[in-house]
Amino acid sequence: MNEASSAEPVSSADAMIGIDGLRLWYGDHEVLHGVSLGIRERHVTAFIGPSGCGKSTLLRCVNRMNDRIQGCRLEGSVMLDGTDIYAPDVDVVQLRTRVGMVFQKPNPFPKTIYENIAYAPRIHGIARNGVAMDELVENCLHRAGLWEEVKDKLQQPGTALSGGQQQRLCIARTIAVRPEVILMDEPCSALDPIATAKIEELIDELKNEFTIVIVTHNMQQAARVSDYTAFFYLGDLIEYADTSTIFTAPNKTQTEDYITGRFG
């Protein structure tokens, strides 16, 4: 194995998501040069690193969102609970109900708040319309900490909410499908500090139920919310350890330079 796996703080037995020797190309351009790491269940793992280091790309491999990109191919494996998600018999649609995603820019559907939550459970048959659905919608909004703010305007468009509220709506929408993993791709980069604080609080609560992987440019955020942190640089996993180690006693000088702001 390469040096990245030696830094792995999670034994593969514990890992819910096991990424092994992952190499990824966009056309002829190799974006990830063999990344291996394990992600622990019901913990928050943060991916940090300067722009273009491949952290978002790696995140999007976990729910195969990269499949949409033309000319994207990969080698290596991504295991979810012992199943290779790139195996030919894996259904992508099914996979995405187990691995939800929250995007950089809040992207609620241009429909009502209610419909934003109800859409996915309906297409997956988790709940039919009526009381069961009403309960589910309320429950998800509660868990996303949004219920009090929107309970009187469920029939208003989700796009009319503030940015932070929209992002929490997107989180509520994601947990409505009851995924096991939630991927968050810089979920706070478009939000103000107060909205960011609310999302971070939410992440803290959600990790009791879900495995969360978060990509962030904000190192304080990584330090605050995550249990484990992986530092990437130019497509390589440089260091992966529990968050306090990374931020207080990093092994590699590159990591130290980055978190102290000397580059990136």
Add this chain to the structure above:
Amino acid sequence: MNNIKTSSAIRRRYRADGRFKVYCLAAVLFALLFLVFFFSDLMTRGWPALLQAEVQADIHYSEVVAEGRYRKAIDKSLRPLVSRGWLRTLPLYLEDHPQKMGSREELWVIASSAVDQYLKGHSSKLKLRHRKLVDKLKSEGRIKLAFNTGLFTRGDSKMPEIAGIRSAVVGTLYVLFLTMIFALPTGIMTAIYLEEFAPDNRFIRLIELNINNLAAIPSIMFGLLGLAIFINFFGVPRSSALAGGLTLALMTLPVVVISARAALKAIPDSIREGALGVGASPWQSIWHHVLPLAMPGIMTGSIIGLAQAMGETAPLIIVGMIAYIPDSPDGILDAATVLPAQIYTWAGEPMRAYAERTAAGILVLLAVLLSMNALAIGLRRHFERRW
């Protein structure tokens, strides 16, 4: 920057700016002038066609009339003033209403086009003694210019006073409907495939190139294609609304594809990713999220494409839709004509009364086209959305 007072160079620059503005304004005014001229000319020419001379006459429904000597239905003195085309309908009318047989009726009947033109103050081949009679009847209030409902309720005729646009309007509706049901689903599906599913390879790029080029092909070529494929190969009846509709569908298809692709492209990818992220299949993400958002744009483009098809004459001439069609078609296989083709036919008629009707037909066509475009703009305004 040390001298901020206007120098002669600066002043020259401002003068050039001013001149440029004047040129542009002049161009706008020039275009506007043409438009005003075009509309006022059409209005003054087309307006008289909305009025039609009518004579009050005593109609006698007799056996002779039923046998076909319809001119006997009115008094000999009035015969030269009344439309022969109208009188000719009497035997058929009697066949449908046998109870009228033997009765008399005072009616306002359509006057001949010569009387009509004379009353409107245009040159007319009306004989002098008939002119005097018309003047006399007019002073008695037994001849008048009334609103020409016949223009909208009658089909084409070889006698201008009873020629109307009805059969052409019905034909246009048939053709437009067929164009719509062929071109819209095919065009929208093509756009969805190309925009959402197609891989980026040489074959797809070739298809895209072809579609873009098709939109620029002279429309008469589509007529030739329609003639060769639909009429000669598939045996669709000539002059039928089906042949015309299919031909125009071919012509409209690229417009629909291009506008639908533009509308789909304008939907941000975050919508698709959001849907896929909660486990929607690619088809669900398009059908439930992307397409409803793109629909106003698609509709706008489609309506403009259809409006373009509606004003099209050349390809329809090729598939035979220029024929003389006095009766409205009863189905998509019947011989039909369309409004622009009707206008074209009338424009070729030498009689003054047809010139009026040509202009009136153009006015109707313009009104419909403008309202279709207004509808397209209205739709876009109404559904304009931000995310």
